Amino acid sequence: MKVSYYPGCSLHGTGREYAESTEAVFKSLGTELVEIEDWNCCGASSGHSRNRDVAVGLPARNLLLAKKSGFTDMVIPCSACFQRTKVAEHELKNHPEMFPEIKYDGGVHIMDIVTFVSENIGIDTIKKKIKKHLDGLKAVTYYGCLTMRHPSITGSKDFENPRNMDALLTALGIDVLDWSYKTDCCGGSLVLTRPDIVWELSGRLYDKAIEAGAECIVTLCPLCQGNLDQQQAEISKKNNRKYNLPVFYFTELMGLAMGEGDVNTWFKRHLVDPTALLKSKKFL
Amino acid sequence: MVNATEEIKKETASAEDNKAGIAGSTSGFPVSMKVYKLKDLKPFSREIIKSSGENINNCYQCKKCSNGCPITYAMDIQPHLIIKMIQLGMEKEVLGSKTIWLCAACETCGTRCPNEIKLADMMDSLRQMAETKGYVLGQKNASIFHKSFLDSIEKYGRVYEIGMIRDFTIKASGLFGKFFDGSLMRDGKLGIKLIKKGKLGFSPHKIKGTAQIKEIFKKLKRG
Ligand code: SF4
Ligand code: SF4
Numbered sequence: 001m002k003v004s005y006y007p008g009c010s011l012h013g014t015g016r017e018y019a020e021s022t023e024a025v026f027k028s029l030g031t032e033l034v035e036i037e038d039w040n041c042c043g044a045s046s047g048h049s050r051n052r053d054v055a056v057g058l059p060a061r062n063l064l065l066a067k068k069s070g071f072t073d074m075v076i077p078c079s080a081c082f083q084r085t086k087v088a089e090h091e092l093k094n095h096p097e098m099f100p101e102i103k104y105d106g107g108v109h110i111m112d113i114v115t116f117v118s119e120n121i122g123i124d125t126i127k128k129k130i131k132k133h134l135d136g137l138k139a140v141t142y143y144g145c146l147t148m149r150h151p152s153i154t155g156s157k158d159f160e161n162p163r164n165m166d167a168l169l170t171a172l173g174i175d176v177l178d179w180s181y182k183t184d185c186c187g188g189s190l191v192l193t194r195p196d197i198v199w200e201l202s203g204r205l206y207d208k209a210i211e212a213g214a215e216c217i218v219t220l221c222p223l224c225q226g227n228l229d230q231q232q233a234e235i236s237k238k239n240n241r242k243y244n245l246p247v248f249y250f251t252e253l254m255g256l257a258m259g260e261g262d263v264n265t266w267f268k269r270h271l272v273d274p275t276a277l278l279k280s281k282k283f284l
Numbered sequence: 285m286v287n288a289t290e291e292i293k294k295e296t297a298s299a300e301d302n303k304a305g306i307a308g309s310t311s312g313f314p315v316s317m318k319v320y321k322l323k324d325l326k327p328f329s330r331e332i333i334k335s336s337g338e339n340i341n342n343c344y345q346c347k348k349c350s351n352g353c354p355i356t357y358a359m360d361i362q363p364h365l366i367i368k369m370i371q372l373g374m375e376k377e378v379l380g381s382k383t384i385w386l387c388a389a390c391e392t393c394g395t396r397c398p399n400e401i402k403l404a405d406m407m408d409s410l411r412q413m414a415e416t417k418g419y420v421l422g423q424k425n426a427s428i429f430h431k432s433f434l435d436s437i438e439k440y441g442r443v444y445e446i447g448m449i450r451d452f453t454i455k456a457s458g459l460f461g462k463f464f465d466g467s468l469m470r471d472g473k474l475g476i477k478l479i480k481k482g483k484l485g486f487s488p489h490k491i492k493g494t495a496q497i498k499e500i501f502k503k504l505k506r507g
Binding site: 009016044049052053054058061145185190193230 | 354355357358385386388389390391392394395402404408411412415423425426429430431433434437441442443445449452456467470474477478481482483484485489491492493496497500501
């Protein structure tokens with residue numbers, strides 16, 4: 001199976017291990033990711049903050065490129081890129097008169113990566129590929145904001161308590177713990193303008209994850225992973241508490257369980273080193 | 285007390301008097317709620333409804349939005365009050381607030397609002413209006429950040445992080461300001477770590493279609 005793939009800027013930069021692990025895992029599962037040729041940035045939060053037309057125009061160019069190459073399905077790992085592309089699709093469908101320059105009449109099915117993996121690839125296929133069960137790893141899943149919200153845009157049905165990433169990780173043997181913060185905000189792009197807000201919100205997430213008994217946090221969003229991983233040392237200082245909570249992309253753990261890809265290279269890119277935890281479980 | 289009772293009586297009476305402009309009561313209770321038309325609203329309220337497409341006039345102040353908002357503790361005006369103040373035409377206070385810049389567009393509020401108001405879209409309109417009307421912005425560096433970010437896309441088609449952050453830092457506080465409050469050291473150290481981890485590149489990736497990107501910015505920038 002071939003599918004159109006929009007990595008977005010984060011996966012080429014701060015979220016490189018997300019791209020590397022995604023590509024390795026998909027290859028092993030028999031799905032070829034075809035990166036959209038010459039894709040552009042989706043505009044992220046700055047696009048919609050400044051101008052609605054730019055916010056729709058940027059993702060629309062990517063949609064048109066994917067369509068031109070004949071694809072009907074498009075996978076987007078980054079939550080923000082996924083949501084911005086869905087917003088563009090929604091606006092073009094419901095208010096075409098506002099964007100007369102853009103000739104896009106639909107036809108590309110935009111999917112977030114977890115939905116694609118769960119529904120189009122399926123847990124049974126994944127189970128067959130598992131070489132090493134990650135038994136006994138205690139994790140909380142963290143979905144963040146934009147894969148789910150706003151549900152009228154994303155189409156999510158489980159927006160208050162999403163469970164599809166939980167199911168994938170459970171299939172790998174991971175002990176997925178209950179907590180109430182799956183879709184709470186980490187502070188997002190405020191990290192550059194009001195880092196204190198990110199420290200407050202992300203610090204609370206660590207506290208609650210530990211309270212739930214987690215040894216690590218697993219996410220699907222490169223902005224969430226960025227904040228939770230890169231700011232952890234600073235937040236530890238501020239809160240006077242040594243957190244040491246590795247923050248994984250779910251695809252990294254899939255790769256680890258499936259014995260696919262260069263896991264050590266991925267883990268070396270983390271600021272909070274996950275290798276000690278994984279060694280203590282004999283996964284490395 | 286007397287005055288308040290008098291007021292209520294007056295309202296009820298006028299409800300019965302003016303059937304055309306008043307919501308009819310099907311339950312048998314006297315209804316004194318006026319059905320507002322767009323033209324009856326304060327100009328500021330009308331502008332926001334038009335530009336955001338969100339009917340903020342449906343808000344009944346249940347506060348569900350503010351109760352679920354993760355950032356209220358840092359805001360100067362809570363989200364439900366932003367709506368009330370727009371209805372009252374308090375343009376200066378709303379457009380000069382920090383709130384409109386601190387909203388992280390997490391969409392928790394809009395997802396839970398019983399009246400289907402997407403407050404995040406309303407916040408976008410407020411940010412844009414605050415800039416075009418030339419208000420002193422409540423959180424100026426947020427606006428500078430968004431500009432630096434979009435400049436980077438306009439130039440390269442993708443974000444060039446190091447260039448964008450450098451541009452933002454210089455414009456937002458000047459290197460001196462960042463140096464003296466210690467944040468330059470903190471951010472610089474983190475930056476070096478990220479470079480070592482292979483997460484930040486030193487040169488921008490310029491896409492082939494930058495002419496099309498310029499066109500998106502030019503043709504679509506109406507306001
Ligand atoms: S949740 Fe909706 S109706 Fe309730 S106060 Fe907020 S905007 Fe108004
Ligand atoms: S979208 Fe903005 S106002 Fe609404 S809950 Fe999130 S941060 Fe608060």
